[in-house]
Amino acid sequence: MSQNLNVFRRVAHSTSRAVGSSTAFCAALAIVLVWGALGPVFHFSDTWQLVINTGTTIVTFLMIFLVQNTQNRETESVSLKLDELIRAVDAARNEMLAIDDLDDAQLAALRLEFRNLARPRETTTRQTTKARFARAAERER
Secondary structure: OHHHHHHHHHHHHHHHHHHOOHHHHHHHHHHHHHHHHOOOOOOOOHHHHHHHHHHHHHHHHHHHHHHHHHHHHHHHHHHHHHHHHHHHOOOOOHHHHHHHHOOHHHHHHHHHHHHHHHHHHHHHHHHHHHHHHHHHHHHHO
């Protein structure tokens, strides 16, 4: 079972990278253009329309799972990296390591706490930046 998961993980990662490329976009565009150009040949029949509808539906259905798997892995990876940084910094609150277990109300309260912490700093930063620009402008005179 573990071997199958590793194979799926590798395939999902490779496919996600490949379909996110400009080459994949150009290939998809070419397929649509060829399909559109063949419309008159097939007299714009129901079968002609069914080909593109079926193809895009199948590709979309499969891509949802591949992209979701890749996104889940990347999210988990970033979360673990942040956990390591929180753990390594003495001034950080270690309870932040369990933030994933908080409900929506607790997350909203925490977000508000951080917003309030940032406000005085934003004002100070703006004032400091304005003062720097004023000093630089005065030096140029």
